[in-house]
Amino acid sequence: MAPAGVLDAQYQNARLFLEKWNIKRADVVNQIMQSAELVQEVNKFAYELQTGKVKVEKNVAGYLLKPVTFVNFVEIMAMLNKYWTLMEFP
DSSP: OOOTTTTTTHHHHHHHHHTTTTOOOOOHHHHHHHHHHHHHHHHHOOOOOOOTOOOOSSSSSGGSOOOOOOOHHHHHHHHHHHHHHHHOOO
16 A cells, blocks of 8 residues: 555556566565655656666666665665676576
8 A cells, every 4th residue: 555645656666666676675665665755766766767867877886876865775786786696607
């Protein structure tokens, strides 16, 4: 159930973005999804990423140059984890 001040569509979009970004820790997801401010931050970051307002130059380290809020920090860590997981040799 969406927190007060958040539309159901915004709530569902935020959940989909977290899944897309491979953010799976239940405690982190629950903390984000229970906060109207954090749900809005997830949607804002996703919009800025899709519209090119947030850019990663050549690699994932580009995210580290951006202002870090809690949501951005969680996303950065998830992206770094995904990057290093992909870069590990078999």
